[in-house]
Amino acid sequence: MSDAEDPDEPGPPFRQGWFYAERVRPAGFRDGVTGALRRRGRVVGLIHLSTESADTYDTEARRLLACLIPALAALADPVAHAGEGHGLPQAGAANPVTADAVIDLPARDRVRVLEDAGFQGLPRAFADTGGHRLRLLWPVGGAWYRVTLHRHPRGPGIPADAVLVHEVPTELPYKLSPRELEVLTRVAMGQTNQAIAQALFLSPRTVHCHIEHMLHKTGAASRTEATALAVRDGLLRPAPEHLAFFVER
Structure with missing residues (x-):
């Protein structure tokens, strides 16, 4: 032969x-x-x-x-068009991720956020929520990335549990600090200042100051308006156990 x-x-x-x-x-x-x-x-x-x-x-x-x-x-090639159908921009890295593998896509770089141990549990946690999409912000090596998780449709070469992870480099919007982003994420979860202080090992007074700064920078008039802004624009850095608060269904 x-x-x-x-x-x-x-x-x-x-x-x-x-x-x-x-x-x-x-x-x-x-x-x-x-x-x-x-x-x-x-x-x-x-x-x-x-x-x-x-x-x-x-x-x-x-x-x-x-x-x-x-x-x-x-x-x-069964993965040649695996990233299509999600409205992804041409720029940015993308990978379908399964429970035990990261699948490379033609003409796409591998996403850097998967190198971070804190992020690696997010695709599985997102799949478990049954959600359709989630947008968030994540740091790797001193740089920030705008990340989108999509439920990936099953297809040739793509397992049923695959999650499409897409990232583009970005700066923190509204000149928020990393700590203010953490506080905003927990405000969007509906936590009180006391609960945020306990979770982040801060004093309630410090949390109050972070919220005041965050409201001023974003132009939000209230915690409710800041929550709507965070969910709408993906101004979130949630832990895996908190994804259900923010996924789009």
Whole structure:
């Protein structure tokens, strides 16, 4: 069986293989050629051609198939269009994430937030909520990213539990500090100043000051208005156990 991607070293002639003797010849075929469809270092499929005529697939025919393989591999790649259907911008990194794997997408960088141990539990927690989408902010290595989690539709090469993670670099909106973002997230959860102080190991007075600064920077007139702004614009940095407060269903 010859390898169409390496026509100069075809390997054993097709008719000398066991597959030809036991499967192909009894079916009436006399020659064949097989090629592996490889794309971006991955084998995404195989193509096999058989014919009733002997000595059909010579070196020239195999070279022609080798020329077609890149285009065929692009069509057969099960994850080539995995990021479509979510309205994602062209810019930014994206990966479908499952319980035990991160799936690389063609022409997309791998998302950096998955390098952060604190973020790694979020895709699974999001999947467990049954939500459709969640927007948030997350820091990695001193840089901030605007992150969107999507429920990924099941498809070829994409497991049913996959979550699509998309990120773009950003600055903290409204010149919020990281601590003010944490406080805003808990305000949006409906927590009192006392509860926020206990959760973040701050004094109630410090929490009050953070809220005053946050309201001034965002232009929100109240905690309720700040909550609406945070949920609408994804001004959130929630823990995995708090995602149910914010997912879009």
